[in-house]
Structure formats: C-alpha cells, structure tokens
Amino acid sequence: MTDTAKFKALAIDITTRVHGTLGASDGFIPLHEPEFLGEEEALVLDCIRTGWVSSVGPYVDRFEAEVSAACGTGHGVAVVNGTAALEVALRVVGVMPGDEVLMPSLTFIATANAAHHLGAVPHFVDAEARTLGLDPVALRAHLDRIADRRDGVTVNALTGRRLAAVVPMHVFGHPVDMDALAEVARDFDIALVEDAAESLGSRAGDRSCGSLGRVAALSFNGNKILTTGGGGAVVTDDPDLASRAKHLTTTAKVPHKWAFYHDEIGYNYRMPNLNAALGVAQLAQLGIRLTQKRALAQRYIDSFVGSEGVAVFVERPGTTANYWLNTLVLSPEMAAARDTVLDVLEAAGLMARPVWEPLHTLAIYADCPRADLPVTADLAARIVNVPSSAKLAGNRA
C-alpha cells in the first residue's frame, strides 16, 4: 500500500469509529457546544428585570463564591475572560515588564499573550507525552543549564532577565504533574501560576485543578465545559493575592461612598452581572457535565479498542480529567496522515481540529527564549481533537 492509501484507510477507520461513538446524526457535529439545562434563562431575565446587568450585582458575588468552592480555593475574582484572568494572575504574583515567564509552547496563544501584555517575555519549555503538558524533568534540566541566582532573584543567565513565573497548562483538561512542577518552582524560587482555562472540574488525586499553584486562571468562554458567554476567573487560597486581583480588575478604586480615588493604574476587567448570572446557573451543572463528559470519553475509548495507528488519550492514573476535548494521538509512523484524517472527518460532518501551532513556531513569538522542544514538535504533528460536547453523551451518560 502507498502512504497515501494507508493514510486514507486510517482516516476512514477513525471516521467510522467516531461515527460509532456518536451515533447517527443528520447534520454537522461541532467540536464543542455549550449546554443550558438549568436556571440560565430565569437568572439572566432576573438581571434584565432588576436592571442589574452591568459591572456589579449579586450574581457576580455568588459566582465568585461558587467558582472558588468548585476549585477548592478560598477566593475567586470574576473577570471578562480567561486571558485577562491569566494576565492578572501573573501580575499579582509580581511579574513585571522585562521579566521572563516560563510556559509550554504547546498551549493556546492566550498563555503567551497574557505575559506579553504585561511587558514580560514568554520562555518556552517542552511538553511530556504522558500529560501533554509542561515536563517537570525537562524544566529542571533547562533551569539547571540557564538559571542563575543574582541578588536574591533567579535570572536567565543567557538574557539577564528575571525568571518570574512558570505557567503550566492542563491540556484539554488533563492535569499536568503539578507536584513535580511545584518542586522545581520551589527549588528555583519561581512563582507557580496555573493556566486552568481548560480544566474546571479536573482533579489530581482529590485536589482540583485551579488549587494546585499559588493562583490560577479559568476561562468561561463559550467553548469551555461551562460558559458565562465570555468570562474568566482568578482563583487562589491567598487572601492578599485575591484582594489585589479584585482591586486591580475593578479600576483600582479605593472604596468610598462617593469619591473617585484610584490608587494605581488598574483595569476594567469586571465580569458583568448578566454573564455572572449565566455562570451561576452553569456552575450548578458542573457535576452533571463532568458525568456526561466522562461518559462520552469512555465511549470513545471503547470505540477505539483494537485500533491501529491511533489511540485515544486517556487520563493518567491518579488523575480525573474533565475530558474537555477528546483527543486522538496518531502513532509516530502515521504523523503524516494527520491532515488527511482532519479532511476526512470534516467531509463526514464531524468537526475536528489539530492542536495549536506550537507558539515558538509563530513569527510573533519566534524570537522568545526557549529550551529544546522535541516532544512539543512531535506531539503537535500527531494530535486530532474530535467532537466533545457534553450532550453527545445523550441520556446514556
């Protein structure tokens, strides 16, 4: 068989198995759709009827309390989106213009953009095939090579810039090895900030993603496991970081009955009450949603038993994934089949996507410092995400 014929055969086999997983459909199946099964309409209507649609209101307070409870953290601050949450999380741990922020190259663009918007420089480190996320062994080896202690701070000896933070990201809801990463961060005295945008509800042991670093950022964009339309949250156990995040995101206004006194240059990153109302209704469904997502993932796993040239990415022992996106990983010899697989799935009405272009390969971040990234390059060529909406689990969940 020629390579082209082999790739086509694999693509057809994958498409048949995805169809088998999802059952009959009369139209195009999107990658991830929101689902509104609870009080969404009633709570949004309540905002409209009471006039509390904007930047303050009771649903913002409730959403903040409930999102932090869902993550097992003491505090939550609701913001306009996950990118803003990440920017503020980095800012409150002390990232300054001219610092470097260590992060995976295999992540969504927002991780790097958040650092850039603070005037900091992304610094890319390799992923590991075991978690798809930041590799603690590669991180330590890289820091052993380049990190230096100068005047009580950790700097990149090659650039002279401070290494201010490290930002692991739980790819598609699969928890990274945070314990090992925390040990490296501690040994090198670098702040640990979690990009938990994709991992609401995922756990490492009995600890929730969002509670595994000093501070974390969540996203409630329309494509996430729960949505506020657009939105994000900063969650942390540290009351000082939380109140600083709240202050900065609400224009740094000093509370007063009537005076407009702002004690630093803040942001207007407040989540409107309207969006928070949607969020409160959605958070009440987190348990159901996780059951549905995990049931769908199990169906994919069952459908791909015995497949050759491709495997479903399965949660690591000791972790519980929210399976935000179901992920197929092609075998190394089938890496060149990826685009054929994407084309055949799409032609069959099944929305499929590759993983992001590794950020160091984008012209905008090509000049950033980086470690060797062999696993990133390898994984990026072999990942295909397939339809993952919770409702696809149907009532069999």
Ligand SMILES: Cc1ncc(COP(=O)(O)O)c(C=O)c1O
């Ligand atoms: C890994 C990651 N980080 C950050 C974000 C940013 O979230 P938002 O789109 O809400 O700004 C997202 C999602 O979009 C994401 O997937």
